[in-house]
Amino acid sequence: IKVVDKNGPLVTAPDEVTISADPYTCTATYEVPPPIVIFDCSSEVTWTVDYQLSFPGGQPTGVWINDNVRYVGNKVFIDDLPIDSSWIRYTVVDDCGNITYANNEVVVKDFEPPVAVCDEFTVVTLTTGGVAQIFATTFDDGSHDNCTDILFDARRMTAGCGASLTNWTTAVNFCCQDVGKDIMVSLRVTD
Numbered sequence: 001i002k003v004v005d006k007n008g009p010l011v012t013a014p015d016e017v018t019i020s021a022d023p024y025t026c027t028a029t030y031e032v033p034p035p036i037v038i039f040d041c042s043s044e045v046t047w048t049v050d051y052q053l054s055f056p057g058g059q060p061t062g063v064w065i066n067d068n069v070r071y072v073g074n075k076v077f078i079d080d081l082p083i084d085s086s087w088i089r090y091t092v093v094d095d096c097g098n099i100t101y102a103n104n105e106v107v108v109k110d111f112e113p114p115v116a117v118c119d120e121f122t123v124v125t126l127t128t129g130g131v132a133q134i135f136a137t138t139f140d141d142g143s144h145d146n147c148t149d150i151l152f153d154a155r156r157m158t159a160g161c162g163a164s165l166t167n168w169t170t171a172v173n174f175c176c177q178d179v180g181k182d183i184m185v186s187l188r189v190t191d
Contacts, residue, residue: 005042005094006098007098008040008099009092009093009094010039010040011038011102012035013090014033014035016105016107017104018108020108020109021108021111023146026083026110027079027080028081028108030077032076034047034076040094044094045092047090047091047093048090049069049078049090050064050066051078051081051088052065052086054085064089068080082108083109083110084107085106086106088104088105088106110148110191112145114146114189115145116189117142118187119138119140122185124174124183126174130175131174131176133172136153136154139152139154140189143187147191151191152190153169154185154188156172156184157184157185158181158183161175
């Protein structure tokens with residue numbers, strides 16, 4: 001009588017996870033958790049991973065990728081996962097060479113706020129009518145975001161010229177009563 005193990009390990013993948021894009025890039029580095037082994041006759045199983053990108057709507061593309069999967073000791077990392085969802089495929093092999101696949105989804109989102117950089121000093125010149133409207137982008141000095149374009153709003157922090165100190169707008173107004181004064185302006189950057 002010969003007893004053989006012809007069944008792959010009984011495994012499941014970890015739950016779906018949402019992670020943030022890395023700072024300064026529009027991709028993520030994901031530390032892949034190990035698969036959950038429920039049962040196998042072998043004393044030990046090994047596992048590898050690859051992944052595939054999703055079409056809009058979350059369906060896999062069908063092309064498995066493993067060239068940016070890193071194995072460091074007993075940890076596995078996937079570098080440069082793009083914004084959106086990707087499917088991770090675990091390939092779990094037991095001592096007898098039986099294979100089981102398990103999949104889970106990883107969603108990468110941009111949770112990194114943009115970096116706001118303000119121009120420290122701006123000189124405003126009034127028109128002959130004694131007013132000026134300065135666009136919020138004028139107060140920018142290199143603001144940036146890791147993934148998307150950015151929008152600028154500004155508001156006065158110093159009262160005057162009938163301006164609101166609480167409303168963010170695309171331009172800030174100045175008038176004759178501001179002449180010779182330092183007027184504080186706040187810049188808001190939105191990705």
